[in-house]
Amino acid sequence: MSTTTPLLSAEALKVTFPGRRGAAPARAVDSVDLDIRPGEIVALVGESGCGKTTLARSLLGLVPPTSGQVTFGGKPLDYASRALKSYRKRVQLVLQDPSGSLNPRHTVYDAVAEGLRIHGYAGDEREAVAGALSRAGLRPPERFFLRYPHELSGGQRQRVVIAGALVLEPELIVADEPVASLDASVRGEILALLLRLRDELGLSALVVTHDLGLAWNIADRVAVMYLGRIVETGKVEEILTAPQHPYTQALLSVLPESGAEPVILTGEPPDPSRVPSGCRFHARCQVLASGEAERAGVAEACRTKDLPVLAGGGQTQVACHWAVAAAKARA
Template sequence: MTTAPLLSASGLHVTFPGRRGGPSARAVDGVDLDIGAGEIVALVGESGCGKTTLARSLLGLVAPTAGRVTFSGEPLSYSSRALKSYRKRVQLVLQDPSGSLNPRHTVYDAVAEGLRIHGYTGDEREAVAEALSRAGLRPPERFFLRYPHELSGGQRQRVVIAGALVLEPELIVADEPVASLDASVRGEILALLLRLRDELGLSALVVTHDLGLAWNIADRVAVMYLGRIVESGPVEEVLTSPQHPYTQALLSVLPESGGAPVILTGEPPDPSRIPGGCRFHARCQVLASGEADRAGVADRCRTEGLPVLGRRGGVACHWA
């Protein structure tokens, strides 16, 4: 693994205008994140925490309000030509393969679409066949003339992955890549992503709400809450010894955790009205139980904000 990151976000903010002139929603509210060459990073958090918006911003689909994204040391430019070149090197794999694939296109056309958009001049049939083989659909010629409705859910997801691989990207962003699949198929797709990393040196950002998935696939994990990363580090370190109460709560619901699940009260706050102090304090089980009081940090939790967590990882929590 190289020391310089392949993809890097620095001080990233993404805000959306409020309704009827109301306050802006801070979907991403200060994020530093690195992804190294050949590294798989899991971005974890519950729905609405901003992880998909962060992923879209890293892909150049949403321009940041502040901060910047760099790829191979070069700042990302948002001109049409620069983005087209960038998206050849960084590909997206979406959650729902049925929604990602045009039902009127054959598997061959679905995989070849990226080649045609980018003006590929080599042997198209050979490139499509190789991408399908790498994605585990063999012999590939057997799938060329099939339509999405003729495939299983796992096969459809492999076609989506093949469509990303055909351009030989350096990094893929996978947004909940196995959420819509049966449990028996999930392991196969995760094993495929790991094999692609080992064989091709492919980097990946895997967006998920499932810490069990992160444990099985990632080298590093970043836990996101209300627009910020609140804990990050090597996956074994974070998931065997979580420091942030939010990470502890997410882990507590896994069957293998062995303890009683932590039930968080209420919903995540509105990103247009982020509370003062620690942004998790209104739902924090450590604060609610009196443990933060006993540690002498309860007032800081309620009133003192925390700095953006640096790219070296750690935990953003007064109590921790």
């Protein structure tokens, strides 16, 4: 998979928003490289406010980057309206809350057919809608055509949202917290559906989530984001069985199946308009607070020395002075 040309890439991507009342601009996405290859599922993981949703919206063309670029199929994304319309047929968004993303006055048929109508689909609309519903696991599809969202369960509504994305036969979907609002029993069904779509259709996916457990169940690769930048990335098995970054270790420690002592991070993530010097995680880092970084001789670097931007490919990488020092010591 690592030798395959990326389907979607972010290169040195930055998204800043104007500060309030003359404050410095907020660096929501701050120099991110990220590749997604054909048939690959990448999980973008981090706390609320870390910039992962802004990054996803920028990859969709909804938020133009302040600098850097997004490429799709090797070509830079064109932000002209006609080009974006064509692009969004190939890259579709699946939202977190199916109740909020479905119009309560539209039937299931109209909800799924909406994308076809926007893009001027010339084929058999009924056949396309039925096919999308069927692929999303709503069978027989005709039984759902005239139902309204309030007549469906939460899992069925999420399947309708997924069918609305699939009906345009995209190459990639961006799923923002796709199972966050669902019961535990239904979450597994939706995750299994996404995996089946990847296997049957060759669909790629970027799954945005705060839940490392979800990443473990669905992703080929994980990118951990903190304060606008990816701080650790690699194959999901490597990152989740041997996390190197203290932030990843803290996120993983709260999963019941981890067996580790939960790490409680102090404070809130810093304001993205005031990114700290050195490692952007150092003010909350349990390794620095415990004196481990001092003993490794990197405490001053943690506080003052900036870390390099991680490459967007599939290799395992970490942006952490202490983890790099520990790896050198082991070698």
